[in-house]
Amino acid sequence: xxxxxxxxxxxxxxxxxxxxxxxxxxxxxxxxxxxxxxxxxxxxxxxxxxxxxxxxxxxxxxxxxxxxxxxxxxxxxxxxxxxxxxxxxxxxxxxxxxxxxxxxxxxxxxxxxxxxxxxxxxxxxxxxxxxxxxxxxxxxxxxxxxxxxxxxxxxxxxxxxxxxxxxxxxxxxxxxxxxxxxxxxxxxxxxxxxxxxxxxxxxxxxxxxxxxxxxxxxxxxxxxxxxxxxxxxxxxxxxxxxxxxxxxxxxxxxxxxxxxxxxxxxxxxxxxxxxxxxxxxxxxxxxxxxxxxxxxxxxxxxxxxxxxxxxxxxxxxxxxxxxxxxxxxxxxxxxx
Amino acid sequence: xxxxxxxxxxxxxxxxxxxxxxxxxxxxxxxxxxxxxxxxxxxxxxxxxxxxxxxxxxxxxxxxxxxxxxxxxxxxxxxxxxxxxxxxxxxxxxxxxxxxxxxxxxxxxxxxxxxxxxxxxxxxxxxxxxxxxxxxxxxxxxxxxxxxxxxxxxxxxxxxxxxxxxxxxxxxxxxxxxxxxxxxxxxxxxxxxxxxxxxxxxxxxxxxxxxxxxxxxxxxxxxxxxxxxxxxxxxxxxxxxxxxxxxxxxxxxxxxxxxxxxxxxxxxxxxxxxxxxxxxxxxxxxxxxxxxxxxxxxxxxxxxxxxxxxxxxxxxxxxxxxxxxxxxxxxxxxxx
Numbered sequence: 001x002x003x004x005x006x007x008x009x010x011x012x013x014x015x016x017x018x019x020x021x022x023x024x025x026x027x028x029x030x031x032x033x034x035x036x037x038x039x040x041x042x043x044x045x046x047x048x049x050x051x052x053x054x055x056x057x058x059x060x061x062x063x064x065x066x067x068x069x070x071x072x073x074x075x076x077x078x079x080x081x082x083x084x085x086x087x088x089x090x091x092x093x094x095x096x097x098x099x100x101x102x103x104x105x106x107x108x109x110x111x112x113x114x115x116x117x118x119x120x121x122x123x124x125x126x127x128x129x130x131x132x133x134x135x136x137x138x139x140x141x142x143x144x145x146x147x148x149x150x151x152x153x154x155x156x157x158x159x160x161x162x163x164x165x166x167x168x169x170x171x172x173x174x175x176x177x178x179x180x181x182x183x184x185x186x187x188x189x190x191x192x193x194x195x196x197x198x199x200x201x202x203x204x205x206x207x208x209x210x211x212x213x214x215x216x217x218x219x220x221x222x223x224x225x226x227x228x229x230x231x232x233x234x235x236x237x238x239x240x241x242x243x244x245x246x247x248x249x250x251x252x253x254x255x256x257x258x259x260x261x262x263x264x265x266x267x268x269x270x271x272x273x274x275x276x277x278x279x280x281x282x283x284x285x286x287x288x289x290x291x292x293x294x295x296x297x298x299x300x301x302x303x304x305x306x307x308x309x310x311x312x313x314x315x316x317x318x319x320x321x322x323x324x325x326x327x328x329x330x331x332x333x334x335x336x
Numbered sequence: 337x338x339x340x341x342x343x344x345x346x347x348x349x350x351x352x353x354x355x356x357x358x359x360x361x362x363x364x365x366x367x368x369x370x371x372x373x374x375x376x377x378x379x380x381x382x383x384x385x386x387x388x389x390x391x392x393x394x395x396x397x398x399x400x401x402x403x404x405x406x407x408x409x410x411x412x413x414x415x416x417x418x419x420x421x422x423x424x425x426x427x428x429x430x431x432x433x434x435x436x437x438x439x440x441x442x443x444x445x446x447x448x449x450x451x452x453x454x455x456x457x458x459x460x461x462x463x464x465x466x467x468x469x470x471x472x473x474x475x476x477x478x479x480x481x482x483x484x485x486x487x488x489x490x491x492x493x494x495x496x497x498x499x500x501x502x503x504x505x506x507x508x509x510x511x512x513x514x515x516x517x518x519x520x521x522x523x524x525x526x527x528x529x530x531x532x533x534x535x536x537x538x539x540x541x542x543x544x545x546x547x548x549x550x551x552x553x554x555x556x557x558x559x560x561x562x563x564x565x566x567x568x569x570x571x572x573x574x575x576x577x578x579x580x581x582x583x584x585x586x587x588x589x590x591x592x593x594x595x596x597x598x599x600x601x602x603x604x605x606x607x608x609x610x611x612x613x614x615x616x617x618x619x620x621x622x623x624x625x626x627x628x629x630x631x632x633x634x635x636x637x638x639x640x641x642x643x644x645x646x647x648x649x650x651x652x653x654x655x656x657x658x659x660x661x662x663x664x665x666x667x668x669x670x671x672x
Contacts, residue, residue, distance in 0.1 A: 053660065054660045054661075057659060057660045057661075058658045058660070061656075061657065064655055065653070065654070065655040149659070150659075280653040281646070281649045281653045283653070284648075284649040284650075284652035284653040284659065285646065285648075285649035287659045288645065288648055288649060288659050288662045289636060289645070289666075291659055291660055291662075292666045292667050293633065293636060295664075295667060296629070296636075296667070297629065300628055300629060309621050309624065309625070310617070310621065312620075312624055313617045313620040313621035313624060314620075316623065317401065317617045317619070317620040318401070319397055319398060319400055319401040320397075321397065323393060323485070323486075323620065323623045323624050323627055324390040324394070324627055325393075325394065326620075326624045326627075327624050327625075327627035327631060328631075330625075330628050331631060
């Protein structure tokens, strides 16, 4: 038995341990050194609403606020994964550490996997400067609105320069999640009626950069003109950001530099107009509110499992007390 | 000027006043005597989350728990309004007082109108034994999940023997609202792929009675067979209710008696198995929880408008404190 083989024993054991560790300081130290398993474990703790959650958040705090957070959304089929993949490639080429958080609010279970959970992302599977993570709303009491910002915080705290938050659709949940970002990028594709859908879903209000992907296809120019027209019609105060529209063909790797340039322009604008701070404070406020509501919901839930709610419900059903008075009774039982 | 004309003066004034009155005991007394305007006013107070809401709930309590509550749901186009109309006709012929609550969770504004707000329902516009009301989630802090049960309570307290709660779709919100009912009726129509949609939306779990409407159309037998097959495949414990399937053509007034018979069967089953009490207690528990959460959300909202949340958000954004600690601070500011 060689010395090398002996010394590799504890290292392997340590790696395996990180996947299940509850040692928050060790996990954060490892995550900051680029260990994917530690990042995965920290996000799992959040996803599962683990009691360690608060310790994770507290321990991460000194390291957060450095990453640039870019939200990426669009209807299914517009090429979000491909675009993310190409963006990661471009950012890596510029020497940035990149985190990707792929959010699927509709799925009760997608999480857990890190790296290799999506075929396209395999390109970056061996690159230690890229973290890729799918996330669902499974487990977390406050839902994705409370969990997603914490996952961003982990990637930020782990030293990512850029965090890409990719969501699956353009519904309300997606709008909410996309608004976690410093910059919101909306993908469109020709001939999908996306411009109109975007208006309906309120996307026009939240998008900072539009990407007309699949620009080599018929109708790309029409989509480009449509969205430019809608931006021109929008109400904007003087000095307000005017959304950029960029054409790309992610699958051919074309136009990605223009996307990066547009993102950079928006970042400069945010900084110049003190909007980065404003956006991040608004984000923090939403985050705090979501956590507070989750805590309260949890407290009510624990009352539900106890004696008080069934007893109160029986009295309401019997017509002895009205539901508002019963709710007051229930709330009086909450710890202050 | 005749004596009759003089005495009609105050009566007219009193009627007009009821529409805007805040005199809860007078409104409830008038509602119990069959005054539509008083019922309308009481439901408006609920819909607008009026401070009088609690007084209304308390004053109604002695009169509630008598009405049979039937939920009616199904995809757009299956004939919900027509079926409701025919059901009202059949129930009126049997001497029942009937309340109809048409719920549209997606609409920010449909409420306010009573009678004549839907063309089909005009049939009953001059019948004082029928109340018809549209309701949206406008205004009410707890949303429809908190407001709808209170509106049912008003109709119940006003002396309706049957309250029909009709919802617009088969999404999650509709499932939630339909589960307000003692008996849930799901409408299907041939050739709409409804059977599969029903399974997806979880309708199969909540339906007590299926009505295959438009039974004169091609494909009605196939839909009937499909849904029977799915019921046969479903897991049911011994003694559990097996959903009934009825064919009807509401627009021709056909099959409505069979629907009424199926509803009656389910009612008998509920009573025999002590499930009516169980369902109503579960309903009351959900109601109390929704109100309690609404109250808490309101308290957090008032903190949001104050100083504490912006200050905490600024500290979180600056990396001075983590969002969980900030949420604790926020909650510490809630009145107990």
